[in-house]
Amino acid sequence: MSKRDYYEVLGANKGDDAKALKSAYRKLAMKYHPDKNPGDAEAEAHFKEIGEAYSILSDDEKRAAYDRMGHAAFQQGGGNHAGGQGPFAGGGAADFSDIFEQVFGDAFNMANGRRGGRQSGPARGADLRFDLEISLEDAFGGKETTVEVPTAMNCGRCEGKGNEPGTDLETCGTCAGAGRVRRSQGFFTMEQTCPQCGGRGQYVKTPCHDCDGVGRVRENRELSVTIPSGVEDGTRIRLTGEGEAGAQGGPRGDLYIFLSLKEHEIFERDGPNLYCRTPASMVSAALGCSIDVPTIEGGKAEVKMSEGAQTGRRMRLRGKGMPRLRGGPRGDMIVELFVETPRNLCDRQKELLKEFCELSGDNCNPDSAGFFNKVRQFWDDVTTEDGHPHN
Ligand SMILES: [Zn+2]
Ligand SMILES: [Zn+2]
Structure with missing residues (x-):
């Protein structure tokens, strides 16, 4: 079975730029989309052919290879007049399943739900770093201590809802509380997160006094930390699950305590x-x-x-x-x-030291004696034969 030329499949020309190719693809993809042609096997095959062609021609590198070698660039093994395997042999053209979503934007869902939109979903909270300075004695003996870590907590006044207690949340007028809105694009109805309420379906009319409607406040959390004996400057202690709260019920991040040691006096x-x-x-x-x-x-x-x-x-x-x-x-x-060396000596002390000095010979200060002997030798060596020292 011979393969149709990719440009021909898209109804495009070899010299067309990326924009023209995309536009050609969009037109044909809508026409042959299985949702518009239920049960039509020919349309489906056509839709796949378009997807494959566009996945190659929308990629600069693959397009260049195709222009040079034709389909041979993506075929495996024999029947390949270019000799051996093409640069993208073994699956280069296989991955075009997402091409439709890429072109039409992955923020949209197909209205009939056949393609689930990418959802952000629960995300793990951020890891936090907390610097703690400890004494050498604490590093020696280890220590149980408490630290106050600033972190984002649910607001206690509004219980994280964001509205002032005693007031109600307003239902979003844009999506009527559904959190999602539909809009038409071409033949399709696309569904997207409501831009007005961010998908909550409700919004805060009277913001909470403590958190200004955010539902979260910065708060210091007290945590107990066990510092093991023997820690060094730069040791990290990880407190699993004590980092920032995760989004949408995701797991909490970790808290890392970075230890530094205070300079010791002794x-x-x-x-x-x-x-x-x-x-x-x-x-x-x-x-x-x-x-x-x-x-x-x-x-x-x-x-x-x-x-x-x-x-x-x-x-x-x-x-x-x-x-x-x-x-x-x-x-x-x-x-x-x-x-x-003694300082601030009184006259009597000085007298005694002078007396001590008179009693001292070279053997009391062998290092000094040795050094000055060497110095004398050095001066002798640098003196020329006519008795004058060098410069
Ligand atoms: Zn609040
Ligand atoms: Zn809304």
Whole structure:
């Protein structure tokens, strides 16, 4: 069976633009539509042929392929003089069932209900984000807390209906309360959602004082949140079904709590580990001593400092860091020492230090001694043979 040329099927010419093709299709589709020709198999076949032709010619890419190769572009396998399969072989022309609705607009329903219009239907509510700042101690121990989340709620005054209590909703005059209106287009009667009342069939004449007739108000909702121990900066907690209410009875969205950690005065966190920079006086560092450092649980731990401890010295307290969100051993606390040079000295103190200095030799300050030896060597090396330094 030979196939008719698509342009011939539509009664169009090869050079016609998209608008002309669409118009040709509309005319023929109405003429051969099965609703206008009940029980007429020939008309139905014709209607399908028109649909197929238009589905190809209304698609720029497919139209170009058809212009180049004819029907061979959409046939599978043999009998194809172009050699092998066309670019759209295996179903390229099959999907034209929706073409009628696309051309005539999918907002319309066929009056006899043979084609159901696309309805928006119940939609899932939006997900909400809520930012919550917590302390390091809360991240350490976990916490039960309540948050106030602003969200859209049904208005309590009008129970979501939108009219002021004691007044009635008015029946829509445009659709007489049906919510849908019919109108004629060509041979068909189309049905569409009433533009006046948005399909409700009624409208608010006296708007509710609280919600201005919307039926919904922004309200803060109190929700309890469990913050597990070990959370980190950026951890998200999902509260399923606590997002915005869905449209038309759709499911609620989710609420995501985004956690951020407040800076701590004493501890700095790095993953599971905690850093604590601890000062020691020059004298304590020189003589050695033990110092009490705070721990995140609120207690203290003793750290021993040996004689002559230097700035930057690190001591590790195993298992005194943060817990891990997914379990496992606690991190460590790392105490980093810095030696504080004494300030605001009185005359007597200065005298003692001068005396101390006179008693001190290179072995008291080996780093200084070593450094200045290197400096002297450096100056010697850059001095030329004639005794003058380089520039
Ligand atoms: Zn209200
Ligand atoms: Zn209406």
